[in-house]
Amino acid sequence: MAKKTPKLASAKEAGVHAVDFVDERTSISGTLRWVMFRPIPKGTNWFYTLGTATMVAFINQVITGIVLGMYYEPSTTRAYESMKYINNEVFLGEFVHGMHRWGSSVMVILIFLHMARTFFFGAYKYPRELNWVIGVALLVLTLLMSVTGYLLPFDQRAYWASVVAMNIAGNAPLIGPFTPDIALGGPDVTTLTLSRFYIIHMMLIPGAIIALIGAHLYLVVKLGTTAPPWVRADKVSADLKEHEG
Amino acid sequence: MNQREKEEYLREYAVLKSAGKPFFPYIIVKDGVMMIVVIGVIMLMSIMLGGELTAKADATTTTYAPRPEWYYFWAFELLRVIKPPYLVSLATVGIPTIAILLLILLPFYDRNPERHPLRRPVATTAGIFIMGAMFFLSYLGAEAGAPSQVEIGPPPAIAEAGGATMLKWDAGRKLVAQSSCGGCHKIGENGNDGPGPPLTEIGDRLKEGAIRETLINPTRPMPSFAQLGADNIDKMAFFLASLKSGGEGKGTTGGGAEGTGEESEGGSTPGQSPGG
Ligand code: HEM
Numbered sequence: 001m002a003k004k005t006p007k008l009a010s011a012k013e014a015g016v017h018a019v020d021f022v023d024e025r026t027s028i029s030g031t032l033r034w035v036m037f038r039p040i041p042k043g044t045n046w047f048y049t050l051g052t053a054t055m056v057a058f059i060n061q062v063i064t065g066i067v068l069g070m071y072y073e074p075s076t077t078r079a080y081e082s083m084k085y086i087n088n089e090v091f092l093g094e095f096v097h098g099m100h101r102w103g104s105s106v107m108v109i110l111i112f113l114h115m116a117r118t119f120f121f122g123a124y125k126y127p128r129e130l131n132w133v134i135g136v137a138l139l140v141l142t143l144l145m146s147v148t149g150y151l152l153p154f155d156q157r158a159y160w161a162s163v164v165a166m167n168i169a170g171n172a173p174l175i176g177p178f179t180p181d182i183a184l185g186g187p188d189v190t191t192l193t194l195s196r197f198y199i200i201h202m203m204l205i206p207g208a209i210i211a212l213i214g215a216h217l218y219l220v221v222k223l224g225t226t227a228p229p230w231v232r233a234d235k236v237s238a239d240l241k242e243h244e245g
Numbered sequence: 246m247n248q249r250e251k252e253e254y255l256r257e258y259a260v261l262k263s264a265g266k267p268f269f270p271y272i273i274v275k276d277g278v279m280m281i282v283v284i285g286v287i288m289l290m291s292i293m294l295g296g297e298l299t300a301k302a303d304a305t306t307t308t309y310a311p312r313p314e315w316y317y318f319w320a321f322e323l324l325r326v327i328k329p330p331y332l333v334s335l336a337t338v339g340i341p342t343i344a345i346l347l348l349i350l351l352p353f354y355d356r357n358p359e360r361h362p363l364r365r366p367v368a369t370t371a372g373i374f375i376m377g378a379m380f381f382l383s384y385l386g387a388e389a390g391a392p393s394q395v396e397i398g399p400p401p402a403i404a405e406a407g408g409a410t411m412l413k414w415d416a417g418r419k420l421v422a423q424s425s426c427g428g429c430h431k432i433g434e435n436g437n438d439g440p441g442p443p444l445t446e447i448g449d450r451l452k453e454g455a456i457r458e459t460l461i462n463p464t465r466p467m468p469s470f471a472q473l474g475a476d477n478i479d480k481m482a483f484f485l486a487s488l489k490s491g492g493e494g495k496g497t498t499g500g501g502a503e504g505t506g507e508e509s510e511g512g513s514t515p516g517q518s519p520g521g
Contacts, residue, residue: 036269041261044272049279056283080301087296095288097296103287108316110283119351119372122360126246126254129352136349146314159302161313164428167440167466168337180466187465189304224262229360233260 034221041227047121048225050114055213057107061145064100065202072152074198075191079154104146111142123226131219134212141209148201154194162189250358318386319379324438326382337440395422397433397445400487417484420477424470432488441467446490453486 023029071090073082086093115135118124124132151162166189169179185192246254266272313321324336355368362369395418398404403414427436431443447456460478461471470478 036273037267039262039265040268040272041258041265043261044265046275046279048272049276052276053279053283056280057287060284060287076302080298083298087298094296095291098291098294099287101296102290102294105314105316106283106287106290116372116376120362120369122362122365122368124352125355125358125360126251126352132352133349136345139348140345146316150314153298154302155299156302157299159304160425160428164313164437167429170440170466189302224258226360227258227261227265229362231261233257 038221038224040225041231043228043231044225045228047117047228050110050117051220054107054110054114057103057110058142058209058213060103061100061107062206064096064103065206067096068100069202072198074152074194076154076189076194077191079152079194083153083155104149107142108146111139115139121226122229128219128223128226131216131223134216134219138209138212138216141205141212145201145205145209148197148205151189151194151197152201159189162193246356246358254358315383315387319382321437322382322386326438395419395427395432395435397435397488400489403487413480414484414487417480417482420473420481421484424473424481429467444485444488446488448486448489451486453482456485457482 068086071082071086071093073079083097086097088094090096118132118135147165150165151158166180166184169183170177180187183193183196184190185196312318320341323340357365357368359365397418399411399414403410421432422435426432426441426444429441430436431438431445433445436444451459457478459467460481461469463469470481473481
């Protein structure tokens with residue numbers, strides 16, 4: 001074994017000190033242990049990675065979205081040009097734009113698969129009902145993300161899809177007549193609409209999603225993840241003796 | 246679930262948990278692999294499909310009829326299936342609202358303590374049925390004629406007249422297609438059924454003059470097409486007024502039945518190609 005130089009040793013000591021300093025004031029190590037070493041029931045399989053997969057797709061949207069936001073300008077005169085600039089001039093711009101564009105499809109697929117998994121496994125039942133409700137809210141917000149994001153590049157597809165979507169929303173009973181005013185800021189798609197959609201798309205909904213994912217994961221850790229419904233306790237405890245012996 | 250069933254579950258779960266493994270390092274490996282797969286797939290899709298942009302948005306030329314994101318195809322197909330106009334607004338808003346409410350409330354009306362999918366026949370069948378229906382509707386939505394095209398064939402009378410009449414009719418058909426009427430109206434096999442009423446047999450209900458008037462002075466949310474000019478509006482109104490029940494034929498074969506103009510003589514108007 002290589003002998004540690006005094007320099008390295010003191011660096012290590014400083015590191016330990018820093019960790020201790022933070023831990024003394026936050027007890028974060030206890031939380032970390034609670035999260036990382038929580039027992040996961042026997043039988044947990046690949047279907048249980050779909051929630052994490054959805055989260056990764058969301059994180060991808062956040063990171064690529066931040067990069068796009070550094071160049072994007074939400075105005076009818078500049079939005080399309082700024083997207084073109086990202087595609088054509090910015091280093092790896094189109095790659096990042098594409099990751100955001102297709103990442104949204106991937107996230108929608110994954111969130112549906114994750115929901116299907118929890119449905120067929122009966123994982124929404126006691127005591128995890130609230131986590132299902134939070135999940136449905138996440139689903140709605142995710143779909144709203146794709147609606148508000150669709151307009152932002154302000155190309156033909158974006159514009160006309162939003163006009164059609166607005167017509168549909170405008171037809172709704174009761175709230176219908178007000179939706180154009182609320183969503184578009186007037187009867188037409190203007191710069192006001194773009195900045196409105198932009199702030200909804202990059203702050204309001206993502207903020208809500210982050211908060212809800214936090215609550216969702218807190219409950220996941222607190223309640224524990226289910227075992228697949230075909231794994232039975234009587235079987236497991238019999239197995240237990242064989243395997244662990 | 247009653248108190249006894251709850252306690253039973255918690256007991257059972259405690260046993261399963263104690264027989265399990267810690268998340269770190271045993272389970273996190275799977276999650277890690279999945280993370281890499283997800284990011285890899287997204288990168289691959291971005292490289293292969295790019296960050297496409299179509300032409301810049303233009304509210305005046307209206308030559309672009311959009312299609313929704315593919316994962317909304319099923320919802321749009323549902324709209325196309327629902328015919329009566331008075332049901333359309335119910336469908337556009339009512340169905341999604343009911344679906345979301347049913348989803349949110351699921352744990353509260355499904356009180357069966359059983360979790361195994363095979364021992365929950367109703368829930369499992371319903372789940373599979375809904376997924377199957379969504380796949381099927383998505384498929385139909387993807388197959389449906391693009392709303393930027395109108396593939397209906399000319400009525401026999403016009404096809405026989407030929408010449409200038411036929412040219413005017415076809416010019417009207419192309420203008421209607423390019424003006425993205427199909428974004429809100431169903432015309433034969435093309436277009437979205439709603440929010441506007443279907444135009445497949447509009448000639449039965451409105452005369453040419455009334456149609457022209459509507460194109461110039463529509464009721465909201467339909468936009469006015471006055472900026473296309475009187476001449477173009479004339480052609481569009483002529484075309485639309487010719488759309489009558491039983492009137493449209495498959496080009497000269499004049500089958501008479503519903504205008505399933507898949508290969509109609511009129512051919513298709515190429516919608517504006519993206520990126521043009
Ligand atoms: C942004 C979206 C979402 C994220 C990031 C997310 C994340 C997660 C994660 C990481 C887990 C741990 C177990 C697993 O991965 O299967 C989980 C569990 C769970 N999720 Fe989600 N989820 C999301 C959306 C949803 C939706 C839409 C629903 C249902 C409507 C849902 C319902 C549940 C339930 C009931 C559990 C507990 C499952 C169990 O203990 O077996 N989640 N979620």
